[in-house]
Amino acid sequence: MVNEELIQRVKYLHQQIKYHNELYYELDSPEISDYDYDNLFKELKTLEKNHPSLISSESPTQSIQDNKLEIFSQISHESPMLSLSNVFSEEEFISWLDKIKLNTSKKILELVSELKFDGLAISLTYINGTLKHAATRGDGFIGEDVTNNIKTIDNIPKNIYSLKNVAKIEIRGEVYIKKSKFIALNSIRTKTGLPPFSNPRNTAAGSLRQLDPKITRERPLDAFFYNIAFSTTQIPNTQYEILEYLNNLGLQTNPNNQKIISGDEVLKLHNYWGEERSKLDYDCDGLVIKINDINLQKQLGSTSREPRWAVAFKFNSEKSKTKILDIQVNVGRSGAITPIAILDPVYIDGVKVQSATLHNYSYIQKKEIMINDYVIVERAGEVIPKVLEVIKTSRKGDEKKFEMPENCPSCNEKLFDTPNEAAIFCLNSFCKEKLIRLLEHFVSKDAMEIDGVGKKLVDILINAEYIYDISDLYFLNKDDLIKLDGLGDKSADNILNSIQSSKTKPLNSLIFSLGISNIGKEASIILANHFKNIDDLINANEDDLNQLPGIGPKMTQNIIEYFQAESNIKIINKLKKANLKMTLTSGYESNIKNTNVLNDIKFVITGTLKAGSRSEIDNLINKHGGKTSNNLSKSTNYLIVGDKPGSKLDDAKRMQIKILTEYDFIKMIE
Numbered sequence: 001m002v003n004e005e006l007i008q009r010v011k012y013l014h015q016q017i018k019y020h021n022e023l024y025y026e027l028d029s030p031e032i033s034d035y036d037y038d039n040l041f042k043e044l045k046t047l048e049k050n051h052p053s054l055i056s057s058e059s060p061t062q063s064i065q066d067n068k069l070e071i072f073s074q075i076s077h078e079s080p081m082l083s084l085s086n087v088f089s090e091e092e093f094i095s096w097l098d099k100i101k102l103n104t105s106k107k108i109l110e111l112v113s114e115l116k117f118d119g120l121a122i123s124l125t126y127i128n129g130t131l132k133h134a135a136t137r138g139d140g141f142i143g144e145d146v147t148n149n150i151k152t153i154d155n156i157p158k159n160i161y162s163l164k165n166v167a168k169i170e171i172r173g174e175v176y177i178k179k180s181k182f183i184a185l186n187s188i189r190t191k192t193g194l195p196p197f198s199n200p201r202n203t204a205a206g207s208l209r210q211l212d213p214k215i216t217r218e219r220p221l222d223a224f225f226y227n228i229a230f231s232t233t234q235i236p237n238t239q240y241e242i243l244e245y246l247n248n249l250g251l252q253t254n255p256n257n258q259k260i261i262s263g264d265e266v267l268k269l270h271n272y273w274g275e276e277r278s279k280l281d282y283d284c285d286g287l288v289i290k291i292n293d294i295n296l297q298k299q300l301g302s303t304s305r306e307p308r309w310a311v312a313f314k315f316n317s318e319k320s321k322t323k324i325l326d327i328q329v330n331v332g333r334s335g336a337i338t339p340i341a342i343l344d345p346v347y348i349d350g351v352k353v354q355s356a357t358l359h360n361y362s363y364i365q366k367k368e369i370m371i372n373d374y375v376i377v378e379r380a381g382e383v384i385p386k387v388l389e390v391i392k393t394s395r396k397g398d399e400k401k402f403e404m405p406e407n408c409p410s411c412n413e414k415l416f417d418t419p420n421e422a423a424i425f426c427l428n429s430f431c432k433e434k435l436i437r438l439l440e441h442f443v444s445k446d447a448m449e450i451d452g453v454g455k456k457l458v459d460i461l462i463n464a465e466y467i468y469d470i471s472d473l474y475f476l477n478k479d480d481l482i483k484l485d486g487l488g489d490k491s492a493d494n495i496l497n498s499i500q501s502s503k504t505k506p507l508n509s510l511i512f513s514l515g516i517s518n519i520g521k522e523a524s525i526i527l528a529n530h531f532k533n534i535d536d537l538i539n540a541n542e543d544d545l546n547q548l549p550g551i552g553p554k555m556t557q558n559i560i561e562y563f564q565a566e567s568n569i570k571i572i573n574k575l576k577k578a579n580l581k582m583t584l585t586s587g588y589e590s591n592i593k594n595t596n597v598l599n600d601i602k603f604v605i606t607g608t609l610k611a612g613s614r615s616e617i618d619n620l621i622n623k624h625g626g627k628t629s630n631n632l633s634k635s636t637n638y639l640i641v642g643d644k645p646g647s648k649l650d651d652a653k654r655m656q657i658k659i660l661t662e663y664d665f666i667k668m669i670e
């Protein structure tokens with residue numbers, strides 16, 4: 001028997017899920033986390049399962065938007081889609097350029113200046129001249145497959161005749177909406193009673209991630225292209241010629257790209273476009289400056305996050321004048337003590353700014369910053385506001401000098417002054433403030449994603465002395481939790497459930513969540529993919545780490561230091577005891593069913609595959625009825641090519657054996 005209360009609840013869930021679907025898909029501006037969305041969905045599914053009479057054709061469970069996280073299939077990028085490092089001032093740009101000149105021992109560097117669009121980065125793959133895949137950036141390594149939607153964009157060619165004989169080429173660009181088209185689109189929406197979109201960038205992103213390509217087709221999307229990430233054919237060896245090459249292929253490039261040879265020219269261009277950009281029909285928030293010579297680009301390489309051969313030179317952000325009311329210090333999760341300026345609140349770019357970072361004590365000394373000083377504060381993009389300079393002419397005589405404390409403001413332990421770094425540290429591993437920051441990081445979205453544990457609860461748990469290190473989180477029990485103020489039976493269950501479900505987070509999330517200095521999301525993915533389990537990472541030596549692309553010497557040092565500390569090994573052991581996932585499970589490994597789709601097909605593999613070891617892939621092929629061999633022969637059907645392929649690739653071409661990318665191969669068994 002289904003009671004009225006349940007019927008009402010189901011109705012409410014329908015309405016909520018539809019509302020959030022619209023925000024996510026149509027407007028690309030979700031109000032709730034994926035986790036909360038999934039919980040709504042799960043609750044509805046459970047109710048329907050227990051009471052089938054509640055299922056109606058209107059239920060969101062009956063439509064295609066079953067689980068939005070799994071809707072788009074995934075595509076691995078041939079080379080990672082990195083983001084760019086930013087500079088915000090002329091000094092920062094010149095010092096970037098000087099560093100490159102120093103590293104390459106070149107006095108004159110040819111550069112290319114491109115406008116930086118505020119759109120959505122995409123990667124297109126053409127196979128023998130036909131557009132085969134289009135993917136979003138995703139996490140930089142794996143993106144969402146938006147091929148069908150990209151095909152609705154008129155100015156992106158579906159076939160390029162001159163690439164007919166090119167086995168594969170991967171091209172990078174940006175999808176955007178013209179300002180004029182955006183205004184027209186919104187005026188139509190308002191006339192038909194639909195809510196207007198908030199801005200062109202979000203609209204472009206939301207439109208591209210529509211489930212129904214018909215909706216994407218109705219949106220006036222456009223694209224510019226600027227890079228070739230991979231190609232099986234010879235491509236030009238300068239960035240400027242690559243732009244011309246792309247243009248000749250019919251892939252639109254921006255007409256304002258320019259080849260230049262001096263830093264001064266860049267500064268002039270930057271000033272010019274800073275003024276003129278409002279006249280452009282698309283949003284543009286800076287210049288991208290690239291080294292023109294592709295060989296030099298390769299020589300400079302990339303960090304795990306960004307290429308060293310390009311930089312985004314942002315246009316002037318908003319600055320404002322205000323007063324420093326006080327200077328306080330924060331304890332970071334690594335123990336670094338950061339001075340913070342408490343400001344007389346000021347609105348910059350519509351955002352209320354109440355504090356700004358002062359970086360470290362030597363910054364305060366260099367800029368001669370004092371309490372009660374009037375200062376220029378800058379807020380650029382999403383970064384923390386910073387104090388740029390003191391307006392010394394506004395001084396009244398009541399300014400007070402600030403001294404760094406000698407003891408930790410949280411635990412009172414003597415602070416440690418590092419000789420090589422500007423920062424000073426609290427080294428006490430039981431420092432409460434440090435632990436709070438670390439636990440906040442540990443539960444955050446990109447780390448272990450424990451939504452049930454927010455900032456407030458982190459504070460409560462640590463102050464109640466339930467938690468002395470991050471691993472204690474997994475040993476909480478319900479009896480302890482309900483003793484806490486304001487926690488009921490149900491919320492205690494929810495908290496424990498969300499902690500429990502974090503145990504299966506992938507290895508890279510676990511590595512990131514440990515909060516090792518300088519080890520960000522991307523570096524964690526690289527480490528997880530390479531070492532495949534936590535023990536091999538713990539036992540890695542300097543050489544093992546240094547040889548990994550994207551892991552610099554500083555990161556290497558931080559990793560080694562982290563695992564040398566006995567207290568950290570204790571934490572890892574406790575996490576193991578709590579049954580957290582400590583090994584990499586490849587996407588292939590899960591749910592393998594035996595099939596015959598590869599019946600008697602013979603494969604040879606060369607190079608490193610992204611998603612599994614050689615034996616895992618062998619195993620996978622066998623499970624689908626195929627055969628593998630170490631050597632090419634006349635009876636070989638396919639060569640699967642991974643990263644850094646060996647001589648087998650050339651042999652296979654000569655022997656006219658079909659060549660598959662890892663992605664092509666996966667398509668065969670899906």
Ligand SMILES: [Zn+2]
Nearest residue numbers: 408411426431
């Ligand atoms: Zn401390």
